[in-house]
Amino acid sequence: MNNIAPITHYAIIGGGSAGWISAAILCRVTAHLPCKITLIESPTISSVGVGEATIPSIIDLLRFLNIPQTEFIQATQATFKLGIKFTNWLTKGHSYWHPFGNIGKTIDGLSFYQHWLAAKQRGNKYQYCDFSPNVVLAEQNKFAQAQQHQKNILSHSTYALHLDATLMADYLKKYCLVRGVIHRTAHINEVTVCEKQQITNVILDNKEQLDADFYIDCSGQSAILIDKTLKVGYQNWQHYLPVDSAVVVQSKNPSQRQPYTHAVAHQHGWQWQIPLNHRTGNGYVYCSKYCSDEEALATLTNNITEPLENTPRAIKFTTGKRDVFWYKNCLSIGLSAGFLEPLESTGLYLIMKGMLNFVAMLPDSQFQQARCDEYNRQMDIEFENIRDFIIIHYSLTQRSDSAFWRDWHNRALPKSLEHKLAVFKSNGILMKNPQDLFSNDSWYAVLEGMKMRPTNLNPLIYNSDHQQVDAILHKHTYLLAQMIKQAPSHEAFANALHNNMLKANS
Secondary structure, three states, rough: OOOEEEOOOEEOOOHHHHHHHHHHHHHHHHOOOOOEEEEOOOOOOOOOOOOOOOOOOHHHHHOOOOOOOOHHHHOOOEEOOOEEEEOOOOOOOOOOEEEOOOOOEEOOEHHHHHHHHHHOOOOOOOOOHHHHHHHHHHOOEEOOOOOOOOOOOOOOOOOEEEEEEEHHHHEEEHHHOOOOOOEEEEEEEEEEOOOOOOEEEEEEEOOEEOOOOOEOEEEEEEEEHHHOOOOOOOOOOOOOOOOOOOEEEOOOOOOOOOOOEEEEOOOOEEEEEEOOOEEEEEEEEEEEOOOOOHHHHHHHOOOOOEEEEEOOEEEOOOOOOEEEEEOOEEEEEEHOOEEOHHHOOOOOHHOOOOHHHHOOOOEEOOHHHHHHHHHHHHHHHHHHHHHHHHHHHOOOOOOOOOOOHHHOOOOOOEEEHHHHHHHHHEEEEEEEEEOOOOOOHHHHHHHHOOOOOOOOOOOHHHOHHHHHHHHHHHHHHHHHHHHHHHHOOOHHHHHHHHHHHHHHOO
């Protein structure tokens, strides 16, 4: 066996969420390896800092990094998120839920969705999300955590966080610095590339030369290394997802903070409402082909009821991804790797997943191409699966009140999504894809929310005893109703958690 030299120096270009999540994961897995990590952060370029809604993978990240959850929640002014409520997407005035966690449970080895829909055809009154603990809690602005040592109706319930992305980056920065990550504040003036198309060093604005074995590009949309230096191409997906702009602003909290993200569709896009402990994050994502920046700002501010706390700002983006994410001795993470609109709160997840996939393929000095190719294959799947899931929120709309929504009636779908929907339409079965971020329960929730149902069911569903199935459905909703009676309000739960931590630290 050949002795191949390990990587001895990683350089991360850029801070913010992408840079500090990357540094945290990298320093965690290389803690006992003889290598150093340097993060170079611009003194003047601020991060986008609007990735305030997360998915349950944020809790997995905290466990991976051995970060106490309550400490992190206090440091990031976080509140809890049980899912997303979508309003005005199918038609004006209509709402539906995409909750986290399981919805119902399998019966006779077949999906709960199939049994629920068969019961619906028999005249059963229950809606699909009536069987989601998270929806039942969210509709009453309540919150409860599953206790790992207890088996009950909440056992498969999960949650995410609403958090301040800037405070999260600050927290992870401290986490990294005490673990030996070197932090430099400087501009990158020049990048040197050798004849093998590998980066050899970067020249800082004070003329200092920094040499590393491997470079991680977290420089955002400027993509200093992967684009400007290495010229790796970018696949534009605007023809699938045409929104390309956002205006964002912070406001004071309402008297009751809801335990979910609210995504409200408007004439040319949609608005998010994300309540944190100390304020609410708001944004309007829209397509500039149909809407001016001034109209977008007016739409956003006219739909915020509480006083604003800062000056609104505009963000421009191009939905898509890099041709490859890992090229030679450079890895792109965050906005330098690609962008998918924040409808399903996947921005921080893609940063985390990009780094976790990377450390699973951790390179050595030989940079074997097979590892690089497998990494790029896996990340392609991640981006494409999330893209397809986002598209169904739009493509099944019945709205025709603006050109933006009318165009969705005829917009071409990716072949992968076309096939998945065709199979579902035929028998209610979703193609099993073990690498799909979103579970079958998530797909069923959104498809039902957008009123897409199959023309037939799996024939095996009719082997079950209908009376027993109806009894199971009734018992499930009864247990959920009893749980709700005991659950505290989200406002009380969040306040108690933050107040208790403040007392403990005083």
